Amino acid sequence: MPDRSDRSASSSRSRASKDAPTIYDVAALAGVNPSTVSRALTTPGRISGKTERRVRDAAEKLNYQANPMARALHTGRSRMIGLVIADFTNPVFFEVVRGAEKSAADQDYVVVLVESRESAENELRAVRRLLPVVDGIVLSTSRLADERIRELSAVKPLVLVNRVVDGIPAFYADIDRGIAEAVEHLRDLGHRAIVYVAGPADSWMSQRRATSLAAHCAQAGMGFSVLPSSAPTLDGGRAIAGAIRTGGGTAVVAYNDLMAIGLMEELIASGAGVPGTVSVVGFDDIFGSDLTTPRLTTISSPLHDVSALAVGGLIGLLDKAEPAAPSAELVTRLVVRESTGRGDLATD
């Protein structure tokens, strides 16, 4: 056994903190071999109760904490996972982040959070920066091409939230339920057609919503059209108001709440009542969507649970190499508030 007694003195590298106790210090105090300390602390039960107690006492006395870097070097696992979201300022991600943090903390993982600012290029850069340091990655509403995502998932385990790529574990709530309710709601109010204000062209979730909406409109005998937008933000919503007015649409479903809110604002500013002239439905039920005037009708998503499941799935992949379970029962629901109203009166 190397002589460790002068460790701190001989350490010439600048340690910002006072040298933390190591497993050797604990071993010395407990009068056992370092390997016994390691075993006592990591695989209790494989060691005699007496020894284990002695080691634990010593560790506690020294306030010992295993050095995660050293552990990681050996095990190849850092117990950190990367979470990539599109935009910090979009409240839709609050629950994604919280669900992930909760699930990770429960299993003693740390999550490293980064945002892509809705850019595939930023996203790729962020993932590359994270990759060496984390055990796995959660991509939420990724803007990356399928192929790129597959490449990344070859490097480290990776799971998807609100995105589907063949062969990659994906987690998302079933949107059909909420969309069916929204279409029914709008039809019952007398609307004859729905216009969908799309999200980013490379957004799988936006496509998915369009497809589902189209199908439900067809089934309900309603017209359906799609309007592309400039950005999935308040401004993107505002910018589309003109097109809605000239198009004469009476009911619009926006890709997300932020767009819906921006759209309402601009519609009202330009003299079109909401829901008097046009009804607006959002997506996600973000923090604050019940504070607008009028309060926003929207399709809510259990993002907290979706995200927690995704992290759980990823950790399962990591720890037990068990296949990630699908996000089974999670569904979206329509939350009716004040931004939707009669469509048969509005048209004339």
Added chain:
Amino acid sequence: MPDRSDRSASSSRSRASKDAPTIYDVAALAGVNPSTVSRALTTPGRISGKTERRVRDAAEKLNYQANPMARALHTGRSRMIGLVIADFTNPVFFEVVRGAEKSAADQDYVVVLVESRESAENELRAVRRLLPVVDGIVLSTSRLADERIRELSAVKPLVLVNRVVDGIPAFYADIDRGIAEAVEHLRDLGHRAIVYVAGPADSWMSQRRATSLAAHCAQAGMGFSVLPSSAPTLDGGRAIAGAIRTGGGTAVVAYNDLMAIGLMEELIASGAGVPGTVSVVGFDDIFGSDLTTPRLTTISSPLHDVSALAVGGLIGLLDKAEPAAPSAELVTRLVVRESTGRGDLATD
């Protein structure tokens, strides 16, 4: 030199990813010693240009990336810093996070973000979880007791944002400028007194704002009083509306924008006009404070820069052991919008 050729085959631990190339692989390909690879890649210039090129080529060919854990084990530095904020959903933190990320990324650090949810207990737990893995900590608007913060800063370098503790580097914008402008603005509108709706009792920043406000009111010959609140949130703001009305205040400054917005909402709902009956001023100019009805008058803070400076200061402490520079020139400013109006008409 140990035989590394069978490394991947002999590795029985489960590596989620295909074994990444190591410095030994690069050394073999370049025909040099591993230590030379290390030097070529980390301290260019100390090696002959020819050798360096050979090593770089080999590294590139193998797509080699240094294992940060191994590096960290030796250097004692993970190049990660922890950032603790109070609440993800409070837009005031967007800029804190972005400023920190930017500054960290520029210097090749990764930031690990956690929230305390406005609880000192959570905050302490979060910091403890982070401590072993990061090189230093940034505490934003910390709820921790001074003493606790000092304890933590003894373990790893730590800097503060929007909080001051003796002996710890602190970063914040000068609030006097913005407060002076707000007081002047309100006085010019004919108000005779200001009531301050305080933030959390253990918030240094809330105290600081109260003190400054009191001083400026005194100087302007205006009355001043403080109303404690239940929480620095929309709900906390709503809850205080009753007290404002019964107290007959005509001008209130809230600890933050969220409270100001909640307060406005409740005031209006209860029939008191804003700014007709009471004028409301917020703090921070958060994302969305110009979307309320009426649009919020508020004291803006250059949080992005404050936070970037804080991270820069922390990294300076880490890398160059240089003292963290103070957040010199950063000041707050009043942003006048629609939530403030005549006070001399309102009172009667």
Added chain:
DNA sequence: CTGAAAGCGCTTACAG
């Protein structure tokens, strides 16, 4: 059940 040794992938004095 526990000790002694080897090894995880780097970096850094120490020689030459």
Added chain:
DNA sequence: CTGAAAGCGCTTACAG
């Protein structure tokens, strides 16, 4: 300028 060796703090076969 570069090689050979030791060491960072753990964990895990391998013996006994």
